[in-house]
Amino acid sequence: MDRLTSSAAHGRRHRRVAGLLLAAAVSTATALSAAGCGGGAGAAGSTGGGTLRFGDALSNIDATNPFVGTNVLARAAYEQTYPELVQYGYDNQITGDFAKSWTFGDDGRTLTMKTAADAKWSDGRPLTSRDAAWTLNTAVKYKDGPTAAFGSGIDGLVSAEAPDATTLVLHYSRAAGTALSQLRRVPILPQHVWAPHVGSDGKGLQSFRNEAPIVSGGPFIWTTFKKDQVALFKRNPNYYGKAPRLEGFGIQHYSSNDALLQSLKNGEIDAALELNGVEANSLKGMQGIKVKSGPGWIWDALGINSNPKRTDHRELLDPDVRMAFAKAIDTKELNDRLQLGYAQPTATQIPVGEFSDPSLKPVAVDVAGANALLDRLGYRKGANGIRVADGHPMSYQLDLSTGFGSSERVAQLLTASLARIGVKVDAKIMDGSAFWDRVTGPDYKYTNSQLFVESWSNYPDPDFSLSLQTCAQLGGLNETGYCNKDYDKLYQRQASEIDVAKRKPIVYRLQQMLYRDRPFSVFYNEPAIEGWRAQWTGYGRMKGSTFSALSKFPLIDVHRAS
């Protein structure tokens, strides 16, 4: 065969191969598309409550082990998997979960609870008050070590005993007025699963993988967990409480909000959690999608370093200077620009509700008033327009965390707001670890930072939010370095007060102190926004997220509409 013929044959062979490859590519693409069109086989075809598919891009479940996992989604997963003694009800009041009733002793140091009878774990073993006693005693025993993550739930607890299968008696070192709101945060674990892993020093409690499927006592059994990917749950037939209507649910983690929204639009998921105002507006009006929005459980604020021992910029410790800053900031503008109007105005860190002091109002923007206040203090503006306090310019570093969201825009708005009263601000944005290190540093001496922006969770019970400003939390959750002995004494009083009617005025006084001293100047409560596909209903009966760490109720009523 000569060269030309060989080349021609070679060319024909190439064309045949190319044709076959093209046909294969088209077939594969068709098959892939067809595989994608039907959606999850387990999701679309179910009857009854259905299987709900959540997506979330803001946080993930860090661990299946409650002694290790601290992310909000992890806590929400534990809420659905494990019993808790109490939870928040539809009215945001503490109500029973595994504990059906309770009484305090006369001195408030004993709490006797009656727990659900004939309850079972998902593996069929009895779920009794003895599991609760074991969990709490183990948490107390190792609270400075492996069970430290349960510490905020067992403050003041000395011991727990279970005289019978449905009675639990808790002994506290002081009158435990806030015991119920704290116990809500402690998942009750199956003793028969966890006890073998304690070891001699309790460290086995943290290293125990607690692999799915998890022995569960809550409304759902945690069946699958792939870190940073997905967690799947199915209804627990042995649940002692009101059975959920869902047959199961799953939560898929996304690391991009755009991918999350696209998945919702395409029907790959049924609901997208933790959306912001921009995302909510992008979904509104879309066929087949509903937006659920309402007040959430997170407040945002300007934090001001309140370390009384700071040596520089001592004018920052003056409540009048802090009030001037508050008056210069237009929180409505912040709400409109950052949250697109979805946030809820609030005066303090305590959520609007039973314990929020009605006499305290959000500080109205008053630039003239702020300027007058600083003029009265003698902080005159220099030639460059920046005020001078005690011989140095009122020029501060404003620290923000990348985790805050819209941190650049917040920085711009606050810089402009404070510039109107002659205060210069230099914004620095950094990741969460560097931010915390800067704000509390060096080594929790609280001398580095000046101003910062922060957001914190709050709860219906004000105890946690109030605790953030105590001297006891220096080196812990206290970010501002605020330490006021009178405040701490009042805080302990409210923590010990069992009678709500007597506790409220104490809580009001604490709020008034924070309002006056302003370690945090609160902007608003962030909204809780979710996107839902229209074939789902039953959500939205409680404030906050449907996949909640506060209560099992938000998910109980969710189901596929007929």
Next chain:
Amino acid sequence: MHRDRAHYVARRTAAALLMVVVALTLNFVLFRALPGDASASFGAVPEATPQMREQLRRDFGLSDPMPTQFVKYVEQLGHGNLGISVVDRQPVTGRLGDALKNTIPLALGATLLAIMFGLLTGTLAAWRQGGVTDPGMTGVALTLNAMPVQWVGLVLIVGFSSWFASGGMHDPFLVDVGAWARFTDYLRHLVLPMTTLALSLFGSFHVIVRSAVLETLGEDYVLTARAKGLSTARILRRYALRNALLPTATLIALTLGFVVGGAVLTETVFSWPGVGRAVYDAVTHRDFPMLQGAFLVLTLSVVLFTYLADLLYLVLDPRVAAS
């Protein structure tokens, strides 16, 4: 000749080992130069009591002097132990192994696509230099190279997520289905991230191949080959591409080394649970054991592929041993 080759291999091996030692030391030091540590990463977390932070610092030796931490780190490495993750208290080896299994198909597939198309278009552009083809193809390649990879990914999601998945590695709600359905579902999820990564890599391959082929086509022996009447395809295949393979092999090795270590942006946009995403999460949590382990993977993959490229050079051009 054999002695030259043996020396060449020995030199390259020693250099590779030295790179690993230096990188491991830098891995340890650089992360600790960042402000904040693992206890700081818990920030505004309600469960992060002072006791919890202190316990964390104790368990992970974060309060120990730096030299002590380094000695413990090296001792553990010597036993093949990458340590325990701060985030979930599980062995880093397991998590990294899973992440690597997820990254390899993505990285290899994207690199192969980029190589294929880069070789094709680079060669064509060089052969057609002076016409419309060359500037057209090279313009496209450079434009793709300049585009931020996360933007390309988002564009693909918006444009094609009706046919292919927006995120994740598979549909987690696909239950009770056969192996073929699972496989096609996996491919559905792989297409967009692989295409994104391939598009970001393609430009470099195109430019390198084009440049190498152009240089070869200017040589006298190619002119001789044309004068002898050899076909275009034969000239390209037997002369131009062979010589273009040398710089291309280097680029392939470097690309594979870095991409296996984690295509952070691509994996983040598509929520692909690979090494890149693991690195991103570890940085934000100051999860030193995970970071050290992940960067060890990155270091070893770069060193390994570079080493293999050096050995491949010896095969492609034995003269390098003598030089």
